[in-house]
Amino acid sequence: MATLKDVARLAGVSVKTVSNVVNGYSFVKPDNRRRVEEALEATGYRPNLGARNLRRGRTGFIALVLPELSIPYFAELASLVIAAAQEHEWNVLIEQTFGTLAGERAALTSLGPHLVDAAILSPEALQVDDFQLSVPAVLLGEHAVDVPISRVGIDNVAAAQAAVRHLISLGHERIAAIGAHPHRGTAALRLEGYRRALAEASLPFDDDLVVPALNYHRADGAAAMRSLLDLPTRPDAVFCFNDLLAIGAMRAAAERLVRVPADLAVVGFDNNEESVYSSPSLTSIAPDKSAIAHAAVDLLHRRVESGELLDDVETPFSLQVRESTVAR
Amino acid sequence: MATLKDVARLAGVSVKTVSNVVNGYSFVKPDNRRRVEEALEATGYRPNLGARNLRRGRTGFIALVLPELSIPYFAELASLVIAAAQEHEWNVLIEQTFGTLAGERAALTSLGPHLVDAAILSPEALQVDDFQLSVPAVLLGEHAVDVPISRVGIDNVAAAQAAVRHLISLGHERIAAIGAHPHRGTAALRLEGYRRALAEASLPFDDDLVVPALNYHRADGAAAMRSLLDLPTRPDAVFCFNDLLAIGAMRAAAERLVRVPADLAVVGFDNNEESVYSSPSLTSIAPDKSAIAHAAVDLLHRRVESGELLDDVETPFSLQVRESTVAR
DNA sequence: TCGGGTCTTTACATCGTTGGAACAACGATG
């Protein structure tokens, strides 16, 4: 592999001059520049990033810490983050925590400042005192603990409210919620949105209709739905805190021969691609994932480049109405 | 951030002695070792990986080059590869190609040897002469071009044959195939498995029943299915070359009020988690993704450690029978 | 006490790159 030294020898100039050409320094004689460029071409020179970063004190990597790549929402997000990071010549290192406190702590401690320049965190279990970060970071979504780290994400309360309002506008009165969670910040916010929508329509809040879910996987949604269907009086609609829960819920409903949306309307959250093709397709809150990815990466870039402290960013969302609430 | 120098000063020894302790060198006096360890603890020293790798000529990263993370199969695989790589203290760098030749070429050229120690490639469009790699690599799946790079994956012909045999054993005689592709190696192999299964059952091979798909997304499956349903004589079963195509196909069938499996049996390939919860759930070929991830990473690790040249690895698969072929 | 081997530690060079200082060449200015 060619180094600056090799290129310099070939071009008959000093190493630094080659470095200057590579880095776009203006004051290089046209003649030398040409010779260097030819030599670069001939040797196929590629900078040694390790060495460059050692010198510059940067690594060229950012970390993306998330629960699990096999969850569609995070896979889609990761895809967008990678693309956004590329625009700033950043490579993305993905760390999976599997939603556990131990996993999140491990990820955080492994993020030494020589490994990454910055980090995007999507924590689920972290406590306040865990946030002793050695690099700039942003949080995705919301988090219950109050830490001095910028957040990027949608207004969860408003989004949940919009989802439930939609159900109410269709005439549903006994609306369940799946996905309550003791520690998850977003769960509390979405529950609050659910509450508010009920309240503004003067519908009663019924504890029996709020079902917790520990993992937000499809299986949890199915289990929660079964317990709802076992109630003396079934709900006529259900708001699930993510699409996977909703998919599981629709599956459980189908197994009990409960028709969606005729007998039960379902709304999800995340707008996974999967939900567009399910039968019935799923009405869902659609956060602008691309906006989230870009905002997070841009925020970090500005932070790293100029050191400025940063505000939170609220990204837009929309409600995608599909067959699970309105029959085609 | 503490460096070896800081630790050395604190412990009152030379930098190299600290380095020796950090790297587990045996011959360090117990007394010095203790003092160094205390100093390491006190400073919270973490090695600068860039510097270490510059010196060692290793980077500690491997690349995983795949079409797109938002495709469930690749997301699941990436998740497993990251976990497997961790066992060898490797970090994983994910590069997305979006299935284009340009994207794959770009990914390959960006993989200088100072960026990654090795690469796992899942190419779709690459040509023979593109494989001028500067680091050890393995290919996932099959590829039409014949290059001297180890492959890891299942026997695609046998797997496709098993899928179609299953349909035949259920009495289907007019079996379609969705996913033919001019350049994709796996597509040719799966088509060959389909052919063989038909041949061994003395069923005719009908060109009209083989539908190409360019992108293997849900939308492509839906479009292909619609064209099949427009045929004068509809198929009574369809074998899709991946689960996304199958999900799209089932969606299109539902829109035309064609019942699955009563009017049309469907088999997919990949066994995505999504397919377990779809309605109806999807019968699918299940490659052992964990085995694939481990085999690929282990292969590369041995290659990098000992330099040995490596054979291909064939990983197991199974057929998961669900509602899309056998009503519950 | 000396020679010889085994431990243990250190100084130094090095990996490939870039920042900074030094220096050289140049035309322009007074």
Added chain:
DNA sequence: CATCGTTGTTCCAACGATGTAAAGACCCGA
């Protein structure tokens, strides 16, 4: 013609770690 500022180039040190070689400490038997 001396001085000056602007360009253009080179040399040297440094980023933080580790391999090498050599030196120092130690213990053994002769």
